[in-house]
Amino acid sequence: MVRFCPIVSGSSGNSTYIGTEYTHILIDAGVSGKKIQDGLNAINIECGALDGIFVTHEHIDHIKGVGILSRRFDLPVYATEGTWEAMAGSLGDISRKNRKIIYGGEKLELNDIYIKPFEIPHDAAEPVGFSVFAGDFKVTVATDIGHASECVKENIADSDVLLLEANHDIEMLKRGSYPYNLKQRILGDYGHMANINAGRLLAEIMSARIKHVFLGHLSAENNTPEIAYRSVEQVMFDNNIKVGKDINIQLARRNFPSQCLNF
Ligand SMILES: [Zn+2]
Ligand SMILES: [Zn+2]
Structure with a gap:
């Protein structure tokens, strides 16, 4: 059995739980340790049962609780070399034995699961997304992606389950209050994925296998859950993909655990 649950998701902080009977991991821990602990407890997981935290990149909305959780529960932290370097000043002390280096494209075995980091186009040192393989199942976390690179698509x-970034509505962002440079950064090839591009990417890679998609990492300023959902649904409709039948799409919640998927 695999369990998949976004604990928190949004520009304000990200963390996703993935687990089996024997293995429990977090992808990112981007809110306070306390908040993640509460979120995990709400889905009946003890922090002490975690086997590790896998970090996508050094931005604060992905690492805020990493140091404290690693120290409090003696948890290994897995990140690329570039990410380790870039987050060194923000994590506090992590014991040598809990510093694990991972490499884009290289699968890693952990008890009964495999974890594969893959390169993502984002303005960080060496950012990655993660696919987790357990038995016949594959679940993937892909947020903070400026564009749909070949590597991301592949x-x-x-x-079976995908947490995909639907960061902003392009018009809302353009009309919004962000300074020009920040808007350009977000809209750029190494920024964040717009709702419509998330929809297009999904339509392009759609297969019989993809059953559940969580839209996540929504901007609090330049998006709403309704707009994100409707934008993606519209692209699905335009491509003759039936939402609710061919694919389930739901929003990952910003501050609390989303629905847990067990399969
Ligand atoms: Zn980021
Ligand atoms: Zn982020």
Whole structure:
């Protein structure tokens, strides 16, 4: 059995739980340790049962609780070399034995699961997304992606469950209050994925296998859950993909655990 649950998701902080009977991991821990502990407890997981935290990149909305959780529960932290370097000043002390280096494209075995980091186009040192393989199942977390690179497409394809970034509505962002440079950064190839591009990417990689998609990492300023959902649904409709039948799409919640998927 695999369990998949976004604990928190949004520009304000990200963390996703993935587990089996024997293995429990977090992808990112981007809110306070306390908040993640509460979120995990709400889905009946003890922090002490975790086997590790896998970090996508050094931005604070992905690492805020990493140091404290690693120290409090003696948890290994897995990140690329570039991410380790870039987050060194923000984590506090992590014991040598809990510092694990991972490499984009290289699968890693952990008890009964495999974890594969893959390169994502984002303005960080060495950012990655993650696919997790357990038995016949594949689940993928792909947020903070400026554009749908070949590597991203390849790695999210054939996932049973996908957490995909739907960061902003392009018009809301353009009309919004962000300074020009920040708008350009977000809209750029190494920024964040717009709702419509998330929809297009999904339509492109759609297969019989993809059953559940969580839209996540929504901007609090330049998006709403309703707008994100409707934008993606519209692209699905335009491509003759029936939402609710061919694919389930739901929003990952910003501050609390989303629905847990067990399969
Ligand atoms: Zn980021
Ligand atoms: Zn982020």
